Amino acid sequence: MAEAKSSKTIVFIAFAVGLALMGGLAYLLTNIKGNKDVSGIYTAKYVEITEQTNDPEHWAKNYPRQYASFAKTQQTGTIKTPFGGNAREDKLKKYPDYVRIWGGKMPFAVDYASARGHHYAMIDQAIETKRNQPPFKQPGACAHCHTGDWNKLVAEIGVDNVTKTPYKELYDTGKISKKGVVCADCHDPKTNDLRITRPGLVNALESQGVDWKKASRNEMRSLVCAQCHVEYYFQGDNRSVVFPWANGKNLVEGMKIENQYEYYQKINFSDFKHGETGAPMLKAQHPEFELNAFGLHAQSGVSCADCHMPYMRDGNIKVTDHWVRTPLDNINGTCMQCHRGQSEAKIYERVVDIQTKNKELLRVAEKALVSAIDAINAAKAGGATEAQLAATFELQRKGTYFWDYIAMDNSIGFHAPQESARILGKAIDFARQAEIEAMKLKSGTASAVTASTASQPAVKK
Numbered sequence: 001m002a003e004a005k006s007s008k009t010i011v012f013i014a015f016a017v018g019l020a021l022m023g024g025l026a027y028l029l030t031n032i033k034g035n036k037d038v039s040g041i042y043t044a045k046y047v048e049i050t051e052q053t054n055d056p057e058h059w060a061k062n063y064p065r066q067y068a069s070f071a072k073t074q075q076t077g078t079i080k081t082p083f084g085g086n087a088r089e090d091k092l093k094k095y096p097d098y099v100r101i102w103g104g105k106m107p108f109a110v111d112y113a114s115a116r117g118h119h120y121a122m123i124d125q126a127i128e129t130k131r132n133q134p135p136f137k138q139p140g141a142c143a144h145c146h147t148g149d150w151n152k153l154v155a156e157i158g159v160d161n162v163t164k165t166p167y168k169e170l171y172d173t174g175k176i177s178k179k180g181v182v183c184a185d186c187h188d189p190k191t192n193d194l195r196i197t198r199p200g201l202v203n204a205l206e207s208q209g210v211d212w213k214k215a216s217r218n219e220m221r222s223l224v225c226a227q228c229h230v231e232y233y234f235q236g237d238n239r240s241v242v243f244p245w246a247n248g249k250n251l252v253e254g255m256k257i258e259n260q261y262e263y264y265q266k267i268n269f270s271d272f273k274h275g276e277t278g279a280p281m282l283k284a285q286h287p288e289f290e291l292n293a294f295g296l297h298a299q300s301g302v303s304c305a306d307c308h309m310p311y312m313r314d315g316n317i318k319v320t321d322h323w324v325r326t327p328l329d330n331i332n333g334t335c336m337q338c339h340r341g342q343s344e345a346k347i348y349e350r351v352v353d354i355q356t357k358n359k360e361l362l363r364v365a366e367k368a369l370v371s372a373i374d375a376i377n378a379a380k381a382g383g384a385t386e387a388q389l390a391a392t393f394e395l396q397r398k399g400t401y402f403w404d405y406i407a408m409d410n411s412i413g414f415h416a417p418q419e420s421a422r423i424l425g426k427a428i429d430f431a432r433q434a435e436i437e438a439m440k441l442k443s444g445t446a447s448a449v450t451a452s453t454a455s456q457p458a459v460k461k
């Protein structure tokens, strides 16, 4: 009896404790949900994330799976492909002609290296590069793409106060840390939705009547990258970051190189004066988003993330690989998802073949540009004046911009093989035209062309 009674008591106690536990758990769960119920279906929300808590390690508490792959962008020198990979390598040593093409004195002619992982997107640009050391002084506008503290700092002091303050000063005074690309650059801290925050892109899209808030999920999988992997320039005293896309009938037209070039002509913009010839020059930078738009993949709806941030399996959960890197390191997880019929080896060969041909044309363009510089120098030595050289200068400027645009594309022509070859064909033509004009001046048979008539045949398609 006594035994039976005590076992009943135990059952009752166990039941009561169970109830209490369940109640407690339910209370806890509602509390977690109440705090924030927008973390999506992927993980429970453990900490609150705001614009001010921008450290990826803080986000990692809620999203450990995404953080685990994201953290691999710290790796360096571990991947090597024929033209890409995650090492920081001196490109001026590899391509000495670049120094003369850029005129020997401007920042790129002093230091230009290959890109590595997103973790280094502040360290390499503010600290490692000679381009941000005396005699060079860069504006905070660099931080538009080179600090994980952009959104945090903009919320505190406003965009203009960030872009016009010297980049080095932002770091020296502790306004920005060593954080490279962070979660908040692509995700809303509250909802985790993909978002765009960089004014360069927001304004460029607006100039074409595009509202990114209405973009599809698939479009966002490329637009987040377009905040940084694009051609840009700094405008006015605030050094505002502007993408030169406003000169086309629609977004894709606006991104076409001819229209970008015309945009710069219209506002009479130059980045630097050529150190040898004195021509007013433009400097192109990483136009990945623009060039990619002219390739078959973008036109078939393939996004940057499909190749650089594919889905992967983590146990039986599907997550996005946040180790943004060359897809050649993971052909099975990227290309093969759509090109099932081919072997990995064939696909690899196809990429390297496209890139090798692109490099071949780049070298032809470089020889033509160096010949043009030599011819202009000779004409100047022979007494040609700046006024007489105006048309030749414009050909040098245009040829260099068209070459640079492709030389700076980090896919080495893969994203848009035909468009890249078309642009290089024109670059070679402009460079040789510049050489011929300079030779005519030297031999005293200068044609009566003016800067504006010289540029016309070039602009025609």
Ligand code: HEC
Pocket: 085, 086, 087, 114, 115, 116, 117, 118, 119, 120, 121, 122, 124, 125, 144, 145, 146, 181, 185, 186, 221, 222, 224, 225, 226, 227, 228, 229, 304, 305, 308, 309, 324, 325, 326
């Ligand atoms: C906030 C600016 C920013 C955004 C947004 C951004 N990138 Fe980058 N990305 C960079 C910078 C800067 C580097 C070079 C870092 C370095 O070399 O120190 C880089 C490097 C890379 C690399 C080279 C990595 C390696 O291992 O060599 C790839 C590939 C890349 N980005 C692709 C993308 C893709 C795809 C997206 C969109 C999903 C994207 N990036 C979004 C700024 C950005």
Ligand code: HEC
Pocket: 111, 112, 113, 114, 115, 124, 125, 129, 131, 132, 138, 139, 141, 142, 143, 144, 145, 146, 200, 227, 228, 229, 230, 231, 232, 241, 285, 286, 408, 410
């Ligand atoms: C609109 C975005 C954007 C702005 C503004 C920008 N960068 Fe970059 N930068 C990138 C991206 C994307 C990469 C990676 C791709 C590459 O290396 O071409 C990069 C790469 C670099 C690199 C590493 C490769 C190299 O060229 O040696 C350096 C250094 C650099 N940037 C310096 C600067 C400096 C200095 C400024 C300000 C004058 C600046 N960047 C402004 C987007 C930007």
Ligand code: HEC
Pocket: 081, 082, 083, 084, 085, 086, 115, 222, 225, 226, 229, 288, 289, 290, 292, 297, 298, 302, 303, 304, 305, 306, 307, 308, 325, 326, 327, 328, 351, 410, 411, 412, 414, 415
């Ligand atoms: C169809 C697949 C595909 C798409 C879509 C794609 N890329 Fe690439 N990307 C590649 C390949 C292949 C390379 C060459 C990698 C190499 O040489 O190792 C590359 C190279 C790069 C690199 C240089 C990587 C390195 O290791 O140096 C960057 C940066 C980059 N892409 C950015 C982008 C951006 C931004 C977009 C969208 C606008 C994009 N890519 C769309 C396949 C793709």
Ligand code: HEC
Pocket: 042, 056, 059, 060, 063, 066, 067, 070, 181, 182, 183, 184, 185, 186, 187, 192, 194, 217, 220, 221, 224, 225, 305, 309, 318, 319, 320, 321, 322
């Ligand atoms: C360069 C842009 C970029 C950065 C930086 C970035 N993400 Fe993402 N993230 C993406 C893209 C693109 C997707 C795919 C979204 C889609 O397809 O709707 C994604 C998806 C996600 C998802 C949804 C689940 C999944 O795996 O698809 C989570 C959660 C996430 N990211 C967390 C993070 C965290 C945490 C960080 C920082 C440690 C981070 N992301 C940094 C671009 C980025």
Ligand code: HEC
Pocket: 295, 296, 297, 300, 302, 303, 306, 307, 327, 328, 334, 335, 336, 337, 338, 339, 347, 350, 351, 417
């Ligand atoms: C999301 C799907 C998808 C992914 C991922 C993808 N492709 Fe494609 N690819 C396509 C589509 C669609 C086309 C257009 C032609 C077609 O319909 O077959 C194409 C065309 C091509 C072409 C011929 C056109 C050209 O631009 O030269 C090559 C080469 C190619 N892909 C290589 C690759 C490589 C290399 C990768 C991985 C880095 C890759 N693709 C990843 C869907 C994809």
